[in-house]
Amino acid sequence: MPPNQLYQYSLIGALLRGICADGLPAQDLLPHGTHGLGTVSELDGEVIILDGTVYHFPSTGMCSVQSLNPSERMPFALMTDFQPTKTAPITTPLNATTLFDIVAPLLGRGQNHFLSVRVDAVFSVMTTRIIPKRTSPTAGETLADLAQRQAVTTITETKGTLFGFWSPPYVAGIGVPGFHLHYLSDDRRSGGHVLDFRAETGEVQAAVLRKVDIELPETEEFAELAVDVPEADAVERAKGLGQ
Amino acid sequence: MPPNQLYQYSLIGALLRGICADGLPAQDLLPHGTHGLGTVSELDGEVIILDGTVYHFPSTGMCSVQSLNPSERMPFALMTDFQPTKTAPITTPLNATTLFDIVAPLLGRGQNHFLSVRVDAVFSVMTTRIIPKRTSPTAGETLADLAQRQAVTTITETKGTLFGFWSPPYVAGIGVPGFHLHYLSDDRRSGGHVLDFRAETGEVQAAVLRKVDIELPETEEFAELAVDVPEADAVERAKGLGQ
Numbered sequence: 061m062p063p064n065q066l067y068q069y070s071l072i073g074a075l076l077r078g079i080c081a082d083g084l085p086a087q088d089l090l091p092h093g094t095h096g097l098g099t100v101s102e103l104d105g106e107v108i109i110l111d112g113t114v115y116h117f118p119s120t121g122m123c124s125v126q127s128l129n130p131s132e133r134m135p136f137a138l139m140t141d142f143q144p145t146k147t148a149p150i151t152t153p154l155n156a157t158t159l160f161d162i163v164a165p166l167l168g169r170g171q172n173h174f175l176s177v178r179v180d181a182v183f184s185v186m187t188t189r190i191i192p193k194r195t196s197p198t199a200g201e202t203l204a205d206l207a208q209r210q211a212v213t214t215i216t217e218t219k220g221t222l223f224g225f226w227s228p229p230y231v232a233g234i235g236v237p238g239f240h241l242h243y244l245s246d247d248r249r250s251g252g253h254v255l256d257f258r259a260e261t262g263e264v265q266a267a268v269l270r271k272v273d274i275e276l277p278e279t280e281e282f283a284e285l286a287v288d289v290p291e292a293d294a295v296e297r298a299k300g301l302g303q
Numbered sequence: 304m305p306p307n308q309l310y311q312y313s314l315i316g317a318l319l320r321g322i323c324a325d326g327l328p329a330q331d332l333l334p335h336g337t338h339g340l341g342t343v344s345e346l347d348g349e350v351i352i353l354d355g356t357v358y359h360f361p362s363t364g365m366c367s368v369q370s371l372n373p374s375e376r377m378p379f380a381l382m383t384d385f386q387p388t389k390t391a392p393i394t395t396p397l398n399a400t401t402l403f404d405i406v407a408p409l410l411g412r413g414q415n416h417f418l419s420v421r422v423d424a425v426f427s428v429m430t431t432r433i434i435p436k437r438t439s440p441t442a443g444e445t446l447a448d449l450a451q452r453q454a455v456t457t458i459t460e461t462k463g464t465l466f467g468f469w470s471p472p473y474v475a476g477i478g479v480p481g482f483h484l485h486y487l488s489d490d491r492r493s494g495g496h497v498l499d500f501r502a503e504t505g506e507v508q509a510a511v512l513r514k515v516d517i518e519l520p521e522t523e524e525f526a527e528l529a530v531d532v533p534e535a536d537a538v539e540r541a542k543g544l545g546q
Contacts, residue, residue: 073473074415168526172317173519230316230476230530274515276416283411287473289532 063143065271066174066225067092070136073233073287074277076294078202080194082279083135086114086128095176095223097242098137100128103206104193106252108242109139110221115244117252119193119211138225140176144265150181154259156239163226163266174269175226177241181262187214188243188252204294212255220245222254233289234274306386308514309417309468310335313379316476316530319537321445323437325522326378329357329371338419338466340485341380343371346449347436349495351485352382353464358487360495362436362454381468383419387508393424397502399482406469406509417512418469420484424505430457431486431495447537455498463488465497476532477517
Protein backbone atom coordinates (compact mmCIF):
# COMPACT_ATOMS: atom_id res chain seq x y z
CA MET A 61 0.00 0.00 0.00
CA PRO A 62 1.30 3.53 -0.74
CA PRO A 63 2.50 5.44 2.35
CA ASN A 64 0.16 7.39 4.62
CA GLN A 65 -3.15 5.93 3.52
CA LEU A 66 -5.58 4.44 6.02
CA TYR A 67 -6.75 0.87 5.58
CA GLN A 68 -9.75 -0.01 7.74
CA TYR A 69 -11.31 -3.44 8.20
CA SER A 70 -14.98 -3.35 9.29
CA LEU A 71 -16.67 -0.54 11.22
CA ILE A 72 -16.62 0.74 14.78
CA GLY A 73 -20.42 0.55 14.52
CA ALA A 74 -20.08 -3.19 13.90
CA LEU A 75 -18.10 -3.71 17.13
CA LEU A 76 -20.69 -1.63 18.96
CA ARG A 77 -23.32 -3.96 17.51
CA GLY A 78 -21.43 -7.00 18.82
CA ILE A 79 -20.12 -8.15 15.41
CA CYS A 80 -16.80 -9.55 16.63
CA ALA A 81 -16.79 -13.36 16.41
CA ASP A 82 -15.14 -13.54 13.01
CA GLY A 83 -12.81 -11.28 11.02
CA LEU A 84 -9.70 -10.79 8.92
CA PRO A 85 -6.79 -13.20 9.55
CA ALA A 86 -3.92 -11.23 11.13
CA GLN A 87 -1.61 -12.27 8.29
CA ASP A 88 -3.87 -10.49 5.78
CA LEU A 89 -3.53 -7.22 7.68
CA LEU A 90 0.24 -6.84 7.32
CA PRO A 91 0.30 -6.13 3.55
CA HIS A 92 -1.71 -2.98 4.34
CA GLY A 93 1.03 -1.21 6.27
CA THR A 94 3.63 -1.08 9.02
CA HIS A 95 1.70 0.50 11.92
CA GLY A 96 -1.80 -0.01 13.23
CA LEU A 97 -4.19 -1.15 15.91
CA GLY A 98 -7.11 -3.48 16.36
CA THR A 99 -8.64 -6.26 18.38
CA VAL A 100 -9.09 -10.00 18.04
CA SER A 101 -11.98 -12.42 17.85
CA GLU A 102 -14.50 -12.05 20.74
CA LEU A 103 -12.68 -8.84 21.70
CA ASP A 104 -10.03 -10.82 23.52
CA GLY A 105 -7.73 -7.92 24.39
CA GLU A 106 -5.96 -5.24 22.39
CA VAL A 107 -3.60 -5.28 19.40
CA ILE A 108 -0.91 -2.79 18.35
CA ILE A 109 1.22 -3.11 15.21
CA LEU A 110 4.61 -1.35 15.32
CA ASP A 111 7.22 -1.55 12.55
CA GLY A 112 5.50 -4.54 10.97
CA THR A 113 5.16 -6.65 14.15
CA VAL A 114 1.74 -7.48 15.62
CA TYR A 115 1.59 -7.37 19.44
CA HIS A 116 -1.38 -8.75 21.34
CA PHE A 117 -2.39 -7.98 24.92
CA PRO A 118 -4.78 -10.81 25.76
CA SER A 119 -7.50 -10.05 28.26
CA THR A 120 -6.02 -12.56 30.68
CA GLY A 121 -3.32 -10.16 31.87
CA MET A 122 -1.27 -7.09 31.23
CA CYS A 123 2.17 -8.62 31.48
CA SER A 124 1.88 -11.16 28.72
CA VAL A 125 2.17 -9.36 25.43
CA GLN A 126 2.67 -11.90 22.69
CA SER A 127 2.96 -12.08 18.95
CA LEU A 128 -0.39 -12.78 17.39
CA ASN A 129 -0.94 -16.12 15.69
CA PRO A 130 -1.08 -15.25 11.96
CA SER A 131 -4.32 -17.15 11.55
CA GLU A 132 -6.03 -15.33 14.44
CA ARG A 133 -9.14 -13.46 13.31
CA MET A 134 -9.37 -9.69 13.77
CA PRO A 135 -12.93 -8.25 13.73
CA PHE A 136 -11.67 -4.64 13.54
CA ALA A 137 -8.33 -3.18 12.47
CA LEU A 138 -6.70 0.02 11.22
CA MET A 139 -3.38 0.02 9.34
CA THR A 140 -1.09 2.50 7.60
CA ASP A 141 2.32 2.44 6.00
CA PHE A 142 3.59 5.06 8.44
CA GLN A 143 6.04 7.56 6.97
CA PRO A 144 5.89 10.64 9.20
CA THR A 145 5.91 14.04 7.54
CA LYS A 146 6.34 15.78 10.89
CA THR A 147 8.75 15.00 13.70
CA ALA A 148 8.99 17.10 16.85
CA PRO A 149 10.77 16.71 20.19
CA ILE A 150 8.62 16.88 23.30
CA THR A 151 9.46 20.22 24.92
CA THR A 152 6.43 20.78 27.15
CA PRO A 153 4.43 18.13 29.07
CA LEU A 154 2.58 15.94 26.56
CA ASN A 155 -0.97 14.73 27.03
CA ALA A 156 -3.86 14.17 24.60
CA THR A 157 -4.58 17.91 24.39
CA THR A 158 -1.02 19.08 23.82
CA LEU A 159 -0.44 16.14 21.44
CA PHE A 160 -3.28 17.42 19.27
CA ASP A 161 -1.83 20.94 19.42
CA ILE A 162 1.43 19.56 18.00
CA VAL A 163 -0.12 17.55 15.15
CA ALA A 164 -3.08 19.83 14.27
CA PRO A 165 -1.02 22.09 11.96
CA LEU A 166 -0.86 19.11 9.56
CA LEU A 167 -4.61 19.63 9.10
CA GLY A 168 -6.23 22.75 7.71
CA ARG A 169 -8.67 24.71 9.84
CA GLY A 170 -11.47 22.39 8.69
CA GLN A 171 -9.73 19.35 10.30
CA ASN A 172 -11.38 17.05 7.73
CA HIS A 173 -8.44 14.74 7.05
CA PHE A 174 -7.07 11.89 9.17
CA LEU A 175 -3.76 11.68 11.06
CA SER A 176 -1.42 8.91 12.10
CA VAL A 177 0.60 9.60 15.25
CA ARG A 178 3.54 7.88 16.95
CA VAL A 179 5.08 8.97 20.23
CA ASP A 180 8.31 7.44 21.56
CA ALA A 181 8.84 8.68 25.08
CA VAL A 182 9.27 8.03 28.75
CA PHE A 183 5.70 8.42 30.00
CA SER A 184 5.43 9.66 33.56
CA VAL A 185 1.83 8.34 33.56
CA MET A 186 0.22 5.83 31.21
CA THR A 187 -3.32 4.58 31.77
CA THR A 188 -4.51 1.78 29.50
CA ARG A 189 -7.42 -0.59 29.41
CA ILE A 190 -7.77 -4.09 28.11
CA ILE A 191 -11.22 -5.26 27.12
CA PRO A 192 -12.27 -8.60 28.69
CA LYS A 193 -12.88 -11.39 26.23
CA ARG A 194 -16.51 -11.95 25.37
CA THR A 195 -17.58 -15.21 26.91
CA SER A 196 -21.15 -15.33 25.71
CA PRO A 197 -21.29 -14.43 22.02
CA THR A 198 -24.79 -15.76 21.70
CA ALA A 199 -25.91 -13.24 24.32
CA GLY A 200 -24.80 -10.59 21.84
CA GLU A 201 -22.60 -8.63 24.22
CA THR A 202 -21.25 -5.52 22.49
CA LEU A 203 -18.04 -3.54 22.89
CA ALA A 204 -19.89 -1.05 25.08
CA ASP A 205 -21.10 -3.88 27.35
CA LEU A 206 -17.61 -5.30 27.72
CA ALA A 207 -16.07 -1.86 28.28
CA GLN A 208 -18.10 -1.70 31.50
CA ARG A 209 -15.83 -4.38 32.97
CA GLN A 210 -12.57 -3.48 31.29
CA ALA A 211 -9.29 -3.85 33.20
CA VAL A 212 -7.85 -0.36 33.67
CA THR A 213 -4.21 -0.02 34.66
CA THR A 214 -2.12 3.04 35.39
CA ILE A 215 1.65 2.74 35.33
CA THR A 216 4.25 5.42 35.90
CA GLU A 217 7.69 6.09 34.43
CA THR A 218 7.27 3.76 31.48
CA LYS A 219 9.39 3.97 28.32
CA GLY A 220 7.64 2.93 25.17
CA THR A 221 5.70 3.75 22.04
CA LEU A 222 2.22 5.10 21.61
CA PHE A 223 0.66 4.79 18.15
CA GLY A 224 -2.72 5.49 16.67
CA PHE A 225 -4.95 7.71 14.60
CA TRP A 226 -6.94 10.93 14.80
CA SER A 227 -10.21 10.93 12.81
CA PRO A 228 -12.61 13.78 11.92
CA PRO A 229 -16.12 13.99 13.45
CA TYR A 230 -17.91 12.87 10.27
CA VAL A 231 -16.62 9.29 10.66
CA ALA A 232 -19.19 8.51 13.36
CA GLY A 233 -20.55 5.02 12.59
CA ILE A 234 -17.48 4.06 10.60
CA GLY A 235 -14.65 5.07 12.91
CA VAL A 236 -13.81 6.72 16.22
CA PRO A 237 -13.84 10.55 16.03
CA GLY A 238 -10.77 12.07 17.69
CA PHE A 239 -7.77 10.09 18.93
CA HIS A 240 -7.72 6.28 19.02
CA LEU A 241 -4.35 5.30 20.52
CA HIS A 242 -2.71 2.07 21.70
CA TYR A 243 0.51 1.69 23.73
CA LEU A 244 3.40 -0.78 23.98
CA SER A 245 6.25 -0.42 26.48
CA ASP A 246 9.82 -0.99 25.32
CA ASP A 247 10.13 -4.00 27.64
CA ARG A 248 7.04 -5.46 25.91
CA ARG A 249 5.42 -6.00 29.29
CA SER A 250 2.69 -3.37 29.35
CA GLY A 251 0.27 -1.58 27.10
CA GLY A 252 -3.22 -1.67 25.61
CA HIS A 253 -5.87 0.84 24.59
CA VAL A 254 -4.82 4.27 25.88
CA LEU A 255 -7.17 6.17 28.18
CA ASP A 256 -4.73 8.80 29.46
CA PHE A 257 -1.03 9.60 29.36
CA ARG A 258 1.59 12.19 30.14
CA ALA A 259 5.18 12.54 28.92
CA GLU A 260 7.84 15.16 29.45
CA THR A 261 10.53 14.00 27.05
CA GLY A 262 10.55 12.07 23.82
CA GLU A 263 9.50 12.53 20.22
CA VAL A 264 6.23 12.94 18.32
CA GLN A 265 5.89 11.82 14.70
CA ALA A 266 2.81 12.25 12.55
CA ALA A 267 1.45 12.24 9.02
CA VAL A 268 -1.77 13.39 7.36
CA LEU A 269 -3.89 10.73 5.60
CA ARG A 270 -6.09 11.71 2.64
CA LYS A 271 -7.14 8.31 1.32
CA VAL A 272 -9.22 5.82 3.29
CA ASP A 273 -9.87 2.27 2.08
CA ILE A 274 -12.67 0.53 3.93
CA GLU A 275 -13.03 -3.22 3.59
CA LEU A 276 -16.37 -4.58 4.76
CA PRO A 277 -16.38 -8.09 6.20
CA GLU A 278 -17.83 -10.89 4.11
CA THR A 279 -18.67 -12.74 7.30
CA GLU A 280 -22.13 -14.01 8.08
CA GLU A 281 -22.49 -12.02 11.30
CA PHE A 282 -21.70 -8.77 9.44
CA ALA A 283 -24.22 -9.65 6.76
CA GLU A 284 -26.96 -10.41 9.28
CA LEU A 285 -26.87 -7.70 11.96
CA ALA A 286 -27.75 -4.14 10.92
CA VAL A 287 -25.12 -1.51 11.77
CA ASP A 288 -26.48 1.95 12.44
CA VAL A 289 -24.79 5.21 13.38
CA PRO A 290 -24.12 4.81 17.12
CA GLU A 291 -24.96 7.53 19.59
CA ALA A 292 -21.88 9.61 20.43
CA ASP A 293 -22.00 8.53 24.08
CA ALA A 294 -21.97 4.85 23.04
CA VAL A 295 -18.68 5.45 21.24
CA GLU A 296 -17.29 7.29 24.27
CA ARG A 297 -18.31 4.41 26.57
CA ALA A 298 -16.72 1.90 24.17
CA LYS A 299 -13.53 3.97 24.14
CA GLY A 300 -13.60 3.66 27.92
CA LEU A 301 -14.21 7.37 28.45
CA GLY A 302 -17.16 9.42 29.58
CA GLN A 303 -18.59 6.68 31.77
CA MET B 304 -9.71 -0.80 -10.19
CA PRO B 305 -11.02 -4.33 -9.47
CA PRO B 306 -14.72 -4.86 -10.31
CA ASN B 307 -17.51 -3.95 -7.92
CA GLN B 308 -15.62 -1.70 -5.54
CA LEU B 309 -16.83 1.79 -4.73
CA TYR B 310 -14.53 4.74 -5.32
CA GLN B 311 -15.72 7.94 -3.70
CA TYR B 312 -14.25 11.41 -4.09
CA SER B 313 -14.99 13.77 -1.17
CA LEU B 314 -18.00 13.57 1.16
CA ILE B 315 -21.69 14.33 0.94
CA GLY B 316 -21.14 16.31 4.12
CA ALA B 317 -18.68 18.50 2.21
CA LEU B 318 -21.30 19.37 -0.45
CA LEU B 319 -23.77 20.11 2.33
CA ARG B 320 -21.15 22.46 3.80
CA GLY B 321 -20.81 24.25 0.45
CA ILE B 322 -17.39 22.78 -0.42
CA CYS B 323 -17.90 22.62 -4.22
CA ALA B 324 -15.74 25.23 -5.96
CA ASP B 325 -12.86 22.87 -6.68
CA GLY B 326 -12.48 19.11 -7.12
CA LEU B 327 -11.13 16.17 -9.08
CA PRO B 328 -10.59 16.67 -12.85
CA ALA B 329 -13.14 14.51 -14.71
CA GLN B 330 -10.31 12.70 -16.51
CA ASP B 331 -8.96 11.44 -13.19
CA LEU B 332 -12.30 9.82 -12.37
CA LEU B 333 -12.43 7.39 -15.31
CA PRO B 334 -9.58 5.10 -14.17
CA HIS B 335 -11.78 4.28 -11.15
CA GLY B 336 -14.51 2.48 -13.09
CA THR B 337 -17.09 2.35 -15.85
CA HIS B 338 -20.26 3.61 -14.14
CA GLY B 339 -20.88 6.41 -11.70
CA LEU B 340 -22.44 9.71 -10.81
CA GLY B 341 -21.43 13.12 -9.52
CA THR B 342 -21.61 16.85 -9.99
CA VAL B 343 -19.35 19.59 -11.30
CA SER B 344 -17.76 22.73 -9.94
CA GLU B 345 -20.25 25.14 -8.28
CA LEU B 346 -22.84 22.34 -8.52
CA ASP B 347 -23.53 23.25 -12.14
CA GLY B 348 -25.92 20.39 -12.90
CA GLU B 349 -25.72 16.61 -12.68
CA VAL B 350 -23.29 13.99 -14.04
CA ILE B 351 -23.86 10.33 -14.92
CA ILE B 352 -21.15 7.97 -16.17
CA LEU B 353 -22.36 5.00 -18.25
CA ASP B 354 -20.05 2.49 -19.95
CA GLY B 355 -17.05 4.77 -19.53
CA THR B 356 -18.64 7.94 -20.95
CA VAL B 357 -19.26 11.00 -18.77
CA TYR B 358 -22.55 12.82 -19.47
CA HIS B 359 -23.27 16.22 -18.01
CA PHE B 360 -26.67 17.89 -17.62
CA PRO B 361 -25.77 21.55 -17.10
CA SER B 362 -28.12 23.59 -15.00
CA THR B 363 -28.95 25.76 -18.02
CA GLY B 364 -31.39 23.22 -19.43
CA MET B 365 -32.54 19.63 -19.59
CA CYS B 366 -32.17 19.09 -23.32
CA SER B 367 -28.50 19.75 -23.59
CA VAL B 368 -26.65 16.74 -22.23
CA GLN B 369 -23.01 17.02 -23.24
CA SER B 370 -19.77 15.23 -22.73
CA LEU B 371 -17.86 16.72 -19.85
CA ASN B 372 -14.66 18.58 -20.60
CA PRO B 373 -11.92 16.27 -19.21
CA SER B 374 -10.40 19.13 -17.26
CA GLU B 375 -13.70 20.09 -15.61
CA ARG B 376 -13.54 19.85 -11.82
CA MET B 377 -15.87 17.50 -9.95
CA PRO B 378 -16.35 18.31 -6.22
CA PHE B 379 -18.15 14.99 -5.55
CA ALA B 380 -18.20 11.69 -7.46
CA LEU B 381 -18.90 7.99 -7.05
CA MET B 382 -17.48 5.37 -9.45
CA THR B 383 -17.43 1.60 -9.83
CA ASP B 384 -16.24 -0.90 -12.40
CA PHE B 385 -19.78 -2.27 -12.77
CA GLN B 386 -19.96 -6.02 -13.35
CA PRO B 387 -23.45 -7.09 -12.30
CA THR B 388 -23.80 -10.30 -10.33
CA LYS B 389 -27.57 -10.19 -10.62
CA THR B 390 -29.73 -9.56 -13.69
CA ALA B 391 -33.52 -9.68 -13.61
CA PRO B 392 -36.26 -8.74 -16.07
CA ILE B 393 -38.88 -6.30 -14.86
CA THR B 394 -42.05 -8.34 -14.37
CA THR B 395 -44.06 -6.11 -12.02
CA PRO B 396 -44.18 -2.29 -12.01
CA LEU B 397 -40.82 -0.94 -10.91
CA ASN B 398 -40.37 1.99 -8.56
CA ALA B 399 -37.83 2.75 -5.82
CA THR B 400 -39.55 0.36 -3.40
CA THR B 401 -39.88 -2.61 -5.73
CA LEU B 402 -36.37 -1.94 -7.07
CA PHE B 403 -35.01 -2.37 -3.56
CA ASP B 404 -37.04 -5.57 -3.15
CA ILE B 405 -35.33 -6.96 -6.26
CA VAL B 406 -31.76 -6.08 -5.25
CA ALA B 407 -32.01 -6.55 -1.45
CA PRO B 408 -31.33 -10.32 -1.61
CA LEU B 409 -27.75 -9.44 -2.62
CA LEU B 410 -27.41 -8.06 0.92
CA GLY B 411 -27.73 -10.08 4.08
CA ARG B 412 -30.42 -9.19 6.59
CA GLY B 413 -28.08 -6.62 8.13
CA GLN B 414 -27.97 -4.62 4.86
CA ASN B 415 -24.50 -3.35 5.76
CA HIS B 416 -22.88 -3.56 2.33
CA PHE B 417 -23.29 -1.22 -0.67
CA LEU B 418 -25.01 -1.93 -4.00
CA SER B 419 -24.58 -0.66 -7.54
CA VAL B 420 -27.76 -0.72 -9.64
CA ARG B 421 -28.46 -0.22 -13.34
CA VAL B 422 -31.94 -0.26 -14.90
CA ASP B 423 -32.46 -0.24 -18.67
CA ALA B 424 -36.16 0.27 -19.35
CA VAL B 425 -38.97 2.24 -20.85
CA PHE B 426 -40.01 4.40 -17.90
CA SER B 427 -43.67 5.36 -17.89
CA VAL B 428 -42.76 8.15 -15.47
CA MET B 429 -39.38 9.69 -14.73
CA THR B 430 -38.98 12.68 -12.43
CA THR B 431 -35.52 14.21 -12.22
CA ARG B 432 -34.04 17.38 -10.88
CA ILE B 433 -31.10 19.44 -11.92
CA ILE B 434 -29.43 21.61 -9.31
CA PRO B 435 -28.97 25.25 -10.36
CA LYS B 436 -25.39 26.38 -10.58
CA ARG B 437 -24.13 28.28 -7.58
CA THR B 438 -23.69 31.88 -8.59
CA SER B 439 -22.34 33.29 -5.36
CA PRO B 440 -19.68 30.95 -3.97
CA THR B 441 -18.49 33.59 -1.55
CA ALA B 442 -21.97 33.64 0.01
CA GLY B 443 -21.30 30.00 0.89
CA GLU B 444 -24.50 28.58 -0.57
CA THR B 445 -24.72 24.85 0.13
CA LEU B 446 -26.29 21.94 -1.74
CA ALA B 447 -29.35 22.19 0.51
CA ASP B 448 -29.73 25.90 -0.30
CA LEU B 449 -29.52 25.25 -4.04
CA ALA B 450 -31.91 22.28 -3.84
CA GLN B 451 -34.59 24.76 -2.77
CA ARG B 452 -34.59 26.17 -6.31
CA GLN B 453 -33.83 23.02 -8.29
CA ALA B 454 -35.47 22.47 -11.68
CA VAL B 455 -37.77 19.44 -11.35
CA THR B 456 -39.00 17.78 -14.52
CA THR B 457 -41.35 14.85 -15.00
CA ILE B 458 -41.36 13.09 -18.35
CA THR B 459 -43.41 10.08 -19.43
CA GLU B 460 -42.70 7.13 -21.70
CA THR B 461 -38.95 7.61 -21.76
CA LYS B 462 -36.49 4.86 -22.76
CA GLY B 463 -33.15 5.03 -21.04
CA THR B 464 -30.79 3.98 -18.29
CA LEU B 465 -30.93 4.64 -14.59
CA PHE B 466 -27.72 4.04 -12.63
CA GLY B 467 -26.62 4.60 -9.08
CA PHE B 468 -25.87 3.21 -5.67
CA TRP B 469 -27.58 2.04 -2.49
CA SER B 470 -25.70 2.79 0.74
CA PRO B 471 -26.29 1.60 4.32
CA PRO B 472 -27.46 4.01 7.06
CA TYR B 473 -24.07 4.23 8.78
CA VAL B 474 -22.62 6.29 5.90
CA ALA B 475 -24.35 9.47 7.12
CA GLY B 476 -21.81 12.29 6.80
CA ILE B 477 -19.80 10.43 4.18
CA GLY B 478 -22.49 9.32 1.72
CA VAL B 479 -26.21 9.28 1.05
CA PRO B 480 -28.02 6.47 2.93
CA GLY B 481 -30.41 4.58 0.63
CA PHE B 482 -30.62 5.02 -3.13
CA HIS B 483 -28.74 7.75 -4.98
CA LEU B 484 -29.70 7.40 -8.67
CA HIS B 485 -29.13 9.40 -11.86
CA TYR B 486 -30.87 8.95 -15.24
CA LEU B 487 -29.96 9.33 -18.92
CA SER B 488 -32.43 8.77 -21.74
CA ASP B 489 -31.36 6.76 -24.79
CA ASP B 490 -31.79 9.84 -26.99
CA ARG B 491 -29.37 11.65 -24.66
CA ARG B 492 -31.88 14.50 -24.31
CA SER B 493 -33.15 14.07 -20.77
CA GLY B 494 -32.01 12.99 -17.36
CA GLY B 495 -30.51 14.17 -14.10
CA HIS B 496 -30.76 13.29 -10.41
CA VAL B 497 -33.71 10.90 -9.97
CA LEU B 498 -36.52 11.87 -7.59
CA ASP B 499 -39.13 9.32 -8.70
CA PHE B 500 -39.68 6.79 -11.46
CA ARG B 501 -41.85 3.94 -12.67
CA ALA B 502 -41.21 1.25 -15.27
CA GLU B 503 -43.18 -1.77 -16.41
CA THR B 504 -40.68 -3.47 -18.72
CA GLY B 505 -36.94 -3.63 -18.90
CA GLU B 506 -34.03 -5.11 -16.97
CA VAL B 507 -32.44 -4.59 -13.56
CA GLN B 508 -28.76 -5.33 -12.96
CA ALA B 509 -26.96 -5.05 -9.65
CA ALA B 510 -23.86 -5.98 -7.70
CA VAL B 511 -22.85 -5.90 -4.05
CA LEU B 512 -19.83 -3.75 -3.10
CA ARG B 513 -17.67 -4.70 -0.10
CA LYS B 514 -14.73 -2.35 -0.52
CA VAL B 515 -14.98 1.42 -0.37
CA ASP B 516 -12.07 3.72 -1.22
CA ILE B 517 -12.57 7.27 -0.08
CA GLU B 518 -10.30 9.97 -1.45
CA LEU B 519 -10.39 13.22 0.49
CA PRO B 520 -9.80 16.42 -1.50
CA GLU B 521 -6.47 18.19 -1.09
CA THR B 522 -8.20 21.46 -2.00
CA GLU B 523 -7.97 24.53 0.17
CA GLU B 524 -11.74 24.80 0.67
CA PHE B 525 -11.88 21.20 1.97
CA ALA B 526 -8.97 21.88 4.30
CA GLU B 527 -10.55 25.03 5.70
CA LEU B 528 -14.26 24.32 6.31
CA ALA B 529 -15.16 21.74 8.97
CA VAL B 530 -17.41 18.90 7.79
CA ASP B 531 -19.70 17.48 10.43
CA VAL B 532 -22.32 14.72 10.31
CA PRO B 533 -25.31 16.44 8.68
CA GLU B 534 -28.79 16.11 10.12
CA ALA B 535 -30.81 13.46 8.28
CA ASP B 536 -33.33 16.01 7.06
CA ALA B 537 -30.53 18.13 5.55
CA VAL B 538 -29.52 15.12 3.44
CA GLU B 539 -33.14 14.54 2.43
CA ARG B 540 -33.52 18.19 1.42
CA ALA B 541 -30.30 18.02 -0.59
CA LYS B 542 -31.55 14.88 -2.31
CA GLY B 543 -34.61 16.91 -3.27
CA LEU B 544 -36.93 14.86 -1.10
CA GLY B 545 -38.79 15.53 2.12
CA GLN B 546 -39.10 19.25 1.53
